[in-house]
Amino acid sequence: MNDPFVFVHHAGRTLALARAQERTCSVFGGPAEIEVDGPPLPEPLHFIALLHHNEVLLLGAPRQLWEIPLFYGMRYSGCRLLYTFERDRVRIEELLPQEASADWPYRGYPQLLPYYPLAVSHVDAEDWGRFRRRAPNLPEEQPAECVVLVPPPVGLGFTLWGRSGDAEGATLVFECNLSTKSVVAYNVCG
Numbered sequence: 001m002n003d004p005f006v007f008v009h010h011a012g013r014t015l016a017l018a019r020a021q022e023r024t025c026s027v028f029g030g031p032a033e034i035e036v037d038g039p040p041l042p043e044p045l046h047f048i049a050l051l052h053h054n055e056v057l058l059l060g061a062p063r064q065l066w067e068i069p070l071f072y073g074m075r076y077s078g079c080r081l082l083y084t085f086e087r088d089r090v091r092i093e094e095l096l097p098q099e100a101s102a103d104w105p106y107r108g109y110p111q112l113l114p115y116y117p118l119a120v121s122h123v124d125a126e127d128w129g130r131f132r133r134r135a136p137n138l139p140e141e142q143p144a145e146c147v148v149l150v151p152p153p154v155g156l157g158f159t160l161w162g163r164s165g166d167a168e169g170a171t172l173v174f175e176c177n178l179s180t181k182s183v184v185a186y187n188v189c190g
Helices: 128-134 162-167
Strands: 004-010 013-019 035-037 046-052 067-072 080-085 089-096 116-125 146-150 171-177 182-188
Touching (some): 004 046, 004 116, 046 146, 067 080, 067 146, 067 171
Parallel strands (some): 035 089
Antiparallel strands (some): 004 146, 046 067, 080 089, 146 171, 171 182
């Protein structure tokens, strides 16, 4: 299996997800196949990943929680996004800034991220203090029951942030509240 590029922290465990060699229900990139409701957006959100219970067993999660869709406004510099989700629908509650840029994070940014199936490569018992060292500037206290990090991928044939953003270790953060099915998404840099 390849190097992990999605990290899920939940219930004192960290699951590292890497590119799978076979089809799986958890995926990185590609088309969302999920309806996005909310105010009209100047540029669509990017579908980052879908975490499915078959590959990511979340202990203590509500039984009706099958998937967590992860979206982010890659075209919105300094994006902070709040949304709620159901199995086939996402509702945008807040997006800041509301203005998009044609050349952020870099000129020619793709509308769709490359598609890769994901599978758990390893699981570690890990408290929040240790997990938060995986990315710069994370809160001192765990902000949600499930936190997902997507650091700049290496060796997958694309750049998430462009040369300088990837070099700075810009990392996507998704704070997932499983009981309310809500996500706060933002990025942190070193």
